[in-house]
Amino acid sequence: MSNHLPNSGPHQAGATHRGPNPFRTTARVIGVIYLAGMVLGITGDRLIHSILDSPDHLSTMAANSMLLSVGVMLWLVTVAGDASHGILMYPVLKRHSVRAAVGYLAARIMDATFIAVMALMILVHIPIGLEFAKAGPDASYLQALGAVLGQGQLYAYEIAMLTLGVSGLILCSVFYRAALIPRPLAIWGLVGYAILLGGSVLQILGFQLNTAHAIPGGLWELFIGAWLIAKGFNPPVSDASTGVTSRTPDLVGTATS
Secondary structure (H helix, E strand, O other), X not given: OOOOOOOOOHHHOXXXXXXOOOOHHHHHHHHHHHHHHHHHHHHHHHHHHHHHOOOOOOOOHHHHHXXXXXXXXXHHHHHHHHHHHHHHHHHHHHOOOHHHHHHHHXXXXXXXXXXXXXXXXXXXXXXXXHHHHHHOOOOHHHHHHHHHHHHHHHHHHHHHHHHHHHHHHHHHHHHHHHOOOOHHHHHHHHHHHHHHHHHHHHHHOOOOOOXXXXXXXXXXXXXXXXXXHHXXXXXXXXXXXXXXXXXXXXXXXXXXX
């Protein structure tokens, strides 16, 4: 039986092939985090709004404090997921762009920080509601404080979504340049996160979009979560004659090692 040796003929010079994929497990974990974060975040959001959207939520806070706390805890779990995205993707992105890896990690940590601030503002409604029940008829100042906190938590959320939009653009730019996922999927992500970024800026400026700007990016995260679990990242392209894995240049300036 004859052995087939790579690069044994001149017709193979300069050929490329997909090398082994060292981040298959990482892709699966990230996919699970995408899907779990979406489910937990939506569940927590529904619980929180079912209480805080009530016109007399302070008067019923004592009865609903446990439910509100559960909703906040679900959001805090998604915060851990936000930060872990940056940590897990760092070695993947670093192979293609050090600046993108650092920028994505920093943006995800900032996103998680503002969501944590939002969660804290939501929790403060509980002691305000308990004081409201004790204060009697002259408790308008507590209602005003609750309204201010409600507006503050919305600002914190929109700033978090703004930073998520930035991080998503960084991520999908590398996905597109390095072909870590099919490029049509990367383009979908770029469009979705650009809409999220622009919509979050408009929300902060006072326009009411009612989260419509989050739909394209949210659908992308659902799809890419399932994709990464099933398919993972595309393996790197290697030169068949040299065995050298290709590396895309940094997003800004010359690539650094």
